[in-house]
Amino acid sequence: xxxxxxxxxxxxxxxxxxxxxTWLARAPATTRGRSRYRRRWPRERHREFTDWAEYxxxxxxxxxxxxxxxxxxxxxxxxxxxxxxxxxxxQLIILAGGDTAQTAAAASQGTxxxxxxxxxxxxxxxxxxxxxxxxxxxxxxxxxxPAPTIRxxxxxxxxxxxxxxxxxxxxxxxxxxxxLNGKVAVDGQDPKNxxxxxxxxxxxxxxx
Numbered sequence: 135x136x137x138x139x140x141x142x143x144x145x146x147x148x149x150x151x152x153x154x155x156t157w158l159a160r161a162p163a164t165t166r167g168r169s170r171y172r173r174r175w176p177r178e179r180h181r182e183f184t185d186w187a188e189y190x191x192x193x194x195x196x197x198x199x200x201x202x203x204x205x206x207x208x209x210x211x212x213x214x215x216x217x218x219x220x221x222x223x224x225q226l227i228i229l230a231g232g233d234t235a236q237t238a239a240a241a242s243q244g245t246x247x248x249x250x251x252x253x254x255x256x257x258x259x260x261x262x263x264x265x266x267x268x269x270x271x272x273x274x275x276x277x278x279x280p281a282p283t284i285r286x287x288x289x290x291x292x293x294x295x296x297x298x299x300x301x302x303x304x305x306x307x308x309x310x311x312x313x314l315n316g317k318v319a320v321d322g323q324d325p326k327n328x329x330x331x332x333x334x335x336x337x338x339x340x341x342x
Contacts, residue, residue: 158303161306161307182268183274204228216272217274262316
């Protein structure tokens with residue numbers, strides 16, 4: 135795993151070439167492997183983990199974090215080490231299984247005093263629940279970007295597949311995936327019935 139998107143893509147692309155698999159263009163979005171999200175504080179405007187770490191240091195008793203994987207080396211301990219903060223046991227609410235739908239909902243509702251949670255960056259409930267993503271400038275979390283793969287012999291026979299898929303994946307930004315996932319997870323839309331296109335103006339247009 136790596137937090138360098140381009141390097142990761144080139145590595146797996148090169149390795150799979152030996153297996154007769156071609157990787158097409160990757161999407162400019164990542165789940166960031168269970169990133170942390172928070173509720174909107176009335177007087178605070180945190181946008182990065184650096185801000186969050188300073189908040190914890192200043193207001194230790196006010197941080198209550200929901201997590202389902204606090205003991206994993208690449209999860210909460212990695213953030214604590216990179217940003218120089220440490221949560222005490224009474225500041226953590228551990229949910230078994232790491233269900234991000236649970237942690238996001240509980241953080242939004244303030245369950246047991248929770249005001250932050252760790253979830254996937256592409257979760258569709260983020261906007262609906264009033265949560266705000268914290269940027270990870272230190273690149274603690276590995277990058278997971280969606281990309282289509284295809285057998286090379288098939289692509290050689292029908293090269294137009296890449297011409298069709300590349301423009302689609304180039305539009306799958308983090309914001310777009312959050313909106314599309316929200317249409318399914320929150321609004322209950324069936325993805326089989328087409329999907330809404332999310333243009334630059336932020337509106338939604340249906341694509342059959």
